[in-house]
Amino acid sequence: MHTKPSDIDNMYWDGRHYDLDNKDFVEDIPFYIRQIARHGLPVLELACGTGRITIPLAEKGIDITGLDITEPMLAQARVKAATKQLDITWIKADCRKFTVHRTFKVILFPFNSIGHLHDRESVEQCFARVREHLADDGRFIIDMYNPDLRILTRDPTKYYPLGEYPDPDGHGQIKVFENNTYDGKKQINQITWYYRNGRQENERTVRWGSRIYYPQELDTLLHYNGFTIEEKYGFYDERPFTAMAPKQLIVCRKSPSL
């Protein structure tokens, strides 16, 4: 299972909104540049979205391919890459099912995107595709948040501010709020995002599920799907993972045999 396709389409309905909403988030990019300098080219980014990471890496001369399932996100990526005259291959595909006739030295799975994979079958399908496309001396790098029980158990009747940005169609400032309920059986955090521009009738509501990957579970899934973890960082500046670290930044390679 996967975040429902209708929820994905609703959530990533317009790449311009995604980019404006996330324009201040750049702190992961130097992390990837350092990792790629260590581990080599070419690079494949799974769930590349609008190219928020892909494009700055390509601007550094990195040979990178971006793969994503959502057309409006890829459309925005293509427009931005064309404006900058960057030669990036964009592939519309499901990260559980893709075939690219090439192997990669680095495969990235950034910015909590693995949370869209809701069950073991989906993760295993994705990891099998990664193994197939990763060079024997290559690295698979995952960025997933470290679950915070205080967020999972928040009061679901309250609205928590997420950010704000100017509407790309000129309808004023959009403010984004969220709330959530946690399904502890399925380990899925059911999140609702509310986009408000001050005119109630234009409110957009996006519901989606983010699979919660506890640290030992993620490490174990990697282990039993043929990956050896080399590093697990908790921060983009490569400080080690700890119980209270915000991130699980895992650098792994293929285990010699399954």
Ligand SMILES: C[S@@+](CC[C@H](N)C(=O)[O-])C[C@H]1O[C@@H](n2cnc3c(N)ncnc32)[C@H](O)[C@@H]1O
């Ligand atoms: C949080 S965004 C990350 C985008 C980009 N990597 C970034 O860091 O800004 C998650 C992306 O995952 C994509 N996605 C979700 N499920 C997918 C799947 N099964 N296969 C490929 N892409 C998927 C969505 O379309 C969306 O663009």
